[in-house]
Amino acid sequence: MKKVGVIGAGSWGTALALTLSGKGHQVTIWDVNPQHLEELQAKRENVRYLPDIKFNDNMKIGKTVEETIKDADMVLFSAPAQHFRSALENALPYLKPEMILVNVAKGIEQKTLLRMSKIAFEILPEARYVVLSGPSHAEEVGLRLPTTVAVASNDLKLAEEVQEIFMTDRFRVYTTEDVVGVELGGSLKNIIALCAGISDGMGFGDNAKAALMTRGLAEIKRLGIKLGADPATFAGLTGVGDLIVTCTSMHSRNRRCGIMIGEGMAPEEATEKVGMVVEGMFTTEAAYELAQREQVEMPITQQLYEVINGRADARDAVEILMGRDKKHEQA
Numbered sequence: 363m364k365k366v367g368v369i370g371a372g373s374w375g376t377a378l379a380l381t382l383s384g385k386g387h388q389v390t391i392w393d394v395n396p397q398h399l400e401e402l403q404a405k406r407e408n409v410r411y412l413p414d415i416k417f418n419d420n421m422k423i424g425k426t427v428e429e430t431i432k433d434a435d436m437v438l439f440s441a442p443a444q445h446f447r448s449a450l451e452n453a454l455p456y457l458k459p460e461m462i463l464v465n466v467a468k469g470i471e472q473k474t475l476l477r478m479s480k481i482a483f484e485i486l487p488e489a490r491y492v493v494l495s496g497p498s499h500a501e502e503v504g505l506r507l508p509t510t511v512a513v514a515s516n517d518l519k520l521a522e523e524v525q526e527i528f529m530t531d532r533f534r535v536y537t538t539e540d541v542v543g544v545e546l547g548g549s550l551k552n553i554i555a556l557c558a559g560i561s562d563g564m565g566f567g568d569n570a571k572a573a574l575m576t577r578g579l580a581e582i583k584r585l586g587i588k589l590g591a592d593p594a595t596f597a598g599l600t601g602v603g604d605l606i607v608t609c610t611s612m613h614s615r616n617r618r619c620g621i622m623i624g625e626g627m628a629p630e631e632a633t634e635k636v637g638m639v640v641e642g643m644f645t646t647e648a649a650y651e652l653a654q655r656e657q658v659e660m661p662i663t664q665q666l667y668e669v670i671n672g673r674a675d676a677r678d679a680v681e682i683l684m685g686r687d688k689k690h691e692q693a
């Protein structure tokens with residue numbers, strides 16, 4: 363059994379800490395928010411983000427980052443994507459070269475337009491770095507409902523080590539070497555989930571949502587191929603798999619935020635109301651800029667960007683999308 367430090371006690375960090383400690387690993391979890399940390403300690407439950415699931419006895423709450431990751435075999439980063447850089451920098455003094463670093467954030471850093479692995483290797487060029495992604499809502503993983511994900515690393519042996527650490531009878535883990543495809547699939551599907559929510563909120567039907575998901579996947583894949591991903595990855599768990607769960611589940615923070623926007627709420631207010639990170643709100647801007655830089659057509663992303671920035675109403679965006687030039691279908 364391994365020693366694992368978890369940085370970020372939101373719903374996902376907590377669900378994974380429960381999975382790992384449930385398997386018998388020695389897990390310590392920490393969060394940057396001191397008040398939240400106190401609540402975790404007092405209640406031995408994540409009342410704020412993943413209520414009604416008691417922590418296992420072998421799951422400790424770390425008082426400091428140092429205590430959390432000291433002598434760990436693996437450090438799991440589960441802070442939102444825009445905070446991954448600071449979370450890693452914060453942990454840096456206590457990391458050892460042999461430690462495995464796993465990141466589960468789904469996003470692209472704003473301004474730098476970097477994927478999470480690029481940030482990790484910029485800070486730690488020799489990092490033993492793995493990304494975990496796939497269709498996996500924390501609420502279901504916390505309840506031990508069957509879930510399947512993938513872990514990606516340039517080093518397949520390392521991905522296999524992480525597969526072994528996580529795998530249980532209720533949490534099935536595949537490996538892949540396509541870090542670019544996995545990171546982009548996980549990040550960009552949140553944009554489409556926001557749009558699927560907006561579509562639902564406006565009272566559109568299943569046809570519209572299926573169209574958004576299919577054409578959304580086409581533009582994700584277009585950008586992915588341009589940035590070096592294996593196109594096959596987008597047909598897998600971390601591509602279409604995650605797209606399906608996020609666009610259809612009421613657990614999805616992105617979809618729920620989209621529904622409120624579609625019902626007429628201002629994007630900032632809807633984001634606030636969700637009360638947890640809505641990654642798509644940040645990723646949309648980054649993806650829009652990446653698409654411009656790479657000269658890739660991403661019409662759905664572009665329209666969401668206009669809506670989020672208050673330059674277009676969701677109904678105008680639909681008209682623009684439906685009124686585009688006639689096309690030959692390319693999936």
Ligand SMILES: NC(=O)C1=CN([C@@H]2O[C@H](COP(=O)(O)OP(=O)(O)OC[C@H]3O[C@@H](n4cnc5c(N)ncnc54)[C@H](O)[C@@H]3O)[C@@H](O)[C@H]2O)C=CC1
Nearest residue numbers: 370371372373374394395441445449467468499500638639
């Ligand atoms: N919630 C879910 O079902 C899933 C979430 N994810 C991804 O995991 C990431 C985290 O999501 P959630 O857990 O849902 O977010 P959340 O909003 O529930 O919680 C985020 C937590 O991170 C903490 N945090 C922020 N900055 C930090 C830092 N520098 N160091 C340590 N902790 C920090 C916050 O205080 C908060 O407790 C996101 O990128 C999300 O896309 C991926 C799969 C499933």
Ligand SMILES: O=C(CO)COP(=O)(O)O
Nearest residue numbers: 496497498499614615616
């Ligand atoms: O990535 C997720 C499920 O795989 C979580 O999606 P949300 O952030 O929209 O809840």
